[in-house]
Amino acid sequence: MLSLLENNGALRWLGKQLFNREDPAAFFDPLLASIDPMLVRQYVPARVVDIVDETADTRTFVLQPAPRWQGFAAGQHVNICIDIDGVRHNRTFSLSCSPRQWQQHGTVTLTIKRLPGGRVTNWMHDQLTIGTTLGLGEAFGEFLAPELPEPLLFIAGGSGITPVLSLLETLAADDFRAPVTLLYFVRTQADVIGAERLYALRQRWPAFTLTVVATDEGRTPQYLSDSHLDAVPGLSARRCYFCGPKGLMDLAGDLLYHRGIDEHRIHSTFFSAPKAALPDADLGGDVRFERSNVSVEASGDVALLEIAEAARLSPKYGCRMGICHQCSCRKTSGTVINRLTGKASGPGEESIQLCVSVPQGPVTVDL
Ligand code: FES
Incomplete structure (x- = not known):
């Protein structure tokens, strides 16, 4: 059976x-x-096999996915799904371990910070126990290590360190010899996530330089500045990776742009999806999911993915943030507004991402 x-x-x-x-x-x-x-x-079930405290508000959850899970590359993200009080929630997190951990031990880690008011992160910290099973999506994302050795600069802030930990441990295990520098911004030294792993990497990996900047521990706040970048040898030849709060990522982008770093040598990954301010009054309309023979009347700033799910349809999705394109679908008529950019689509047939497309008037979708 x-x-x-x-x-x-x-x-x-x-x-x-x-x-x-x-x-x-x-x-x-x-x-x-x-x-x-x-x-x-x-979805792929994954059992929680350990929970490790990282800082006062961050924990690492060690998961053992069912063997059919297809694995990941360092720096990628996954969606998880959890039922809380009978309601299914999906969230995207970065994997914080190296793929070797999955290959050798059949486990992966998610390192998750408790967000103020965050339904899922708070539930995970307060209710998720060892032995519980949650759903795991397949990995996705392009925040990947370079194929050939070249000097690297990572700039991370807070829990933006999680994909960087995965990348650093993978590079170290591959005996990556080009210089690698990490500038890691945290409020205080006690907020360093993955501290043991980072300090161990510094000990055993000669190519690696670690600078932790505790922004709130000086007389004045210590933000990323030219003086941090001046201390990185051979900066102009480095490939750069950013992950952290939007303010830090924007600042890093500006500083490197003014130093003439080619934007193609800069990789960044999201922390949370930016959202354009859309006027609610203009949004919504009759949505027809043609293949399913379902029609729904929608109103306000609600994306087609949520509208379809509310109509008990199950479209494919990944990040739910406009990044992975797993929810891409044909719109056959009507106008949608892209939630990330605030821009309107054309009125005719085209491919759209359901998770960030909000109908503006009647829309038909090939779903
Ligand atoms: S689910 Fe990832 S782009 Fe829509």
């Missing part, structure tokens, strides 16, 4: 015979979850 339940083809056949439906997960997951949460098919 279990091997039948573990086989998607068999489930599809059974779902077709019993319910004339092709989406077996929606029917069988509740049954599978009651037998063993690791058997569900709609």
Whole structure:
């Protein structure tokens, strides 16, 4: 029975015979979850096997995904899904370990800071216990290590260190010999996330230089400045990676731009998706999901992905922030506003990202 339940083809056949439906997960997951949460098919189940305190407000969750999870490259992100009080929540986090940990031990880590008012991060800190199972998406993202050795500069702030930890440990394990500098901005030394791992890397990896800047510990706040960059040898030849709060990333981009660093040598990854201020009154309209034969009336600043889910459809998605393009879909008519840019689409047929597209008037989508 279990091997039948573990086989998607068999489930599809059974779902077709019993319910004339092709989406077996929606029917069988509740049954599978009651037998063993690791058997569900709609997402890859991952069991929490350890929880480690990093700082007063940050914890590392060690997860053991089911073997069918496809792995990741250093610097990538994953979506997780968690049911809280009967409501499913999806969030995107960076993996904080090296892919070797997954290959050798079958585990991965998410290092997560408690956000003020954050429904999911607070629940994870307060309620998630060892042995609990959550859903894990496949990894995505382009914040990746260079293919060939070249000098690197990482600038990270706060919990933006998480993909950087993954990259640094991977580079060190690959015996990356070009100079690598990390400028890491935290409020106080006690807020350094992954402190043991960073200090251990500094000890054992000669190419690595670590500078921790505790912004709130001086007489005046210590922000990223030209003096930090002046101390990086051979800066103009470095490939640069930023991850942190938007203010730090914008400042780093400006300072490096004025030093003539080519923008193609700068890589950054999100912390949270920027959002254009959209006038609510202009938004919404009749949305038709053509293939599903479902019509919905939407109003206000609600993206097509959320509208489809509220209509009990299950479009594919990844980051829900306009980054991964996994939710891309054909709009066959109507105008949508891109939530990130505030720009309007054309009225005709084109590819859109459901997670950041808000209807402005009637819209039809090939879903
Ligand atoms: S879900 Fe990633 S771009 Fe829409």
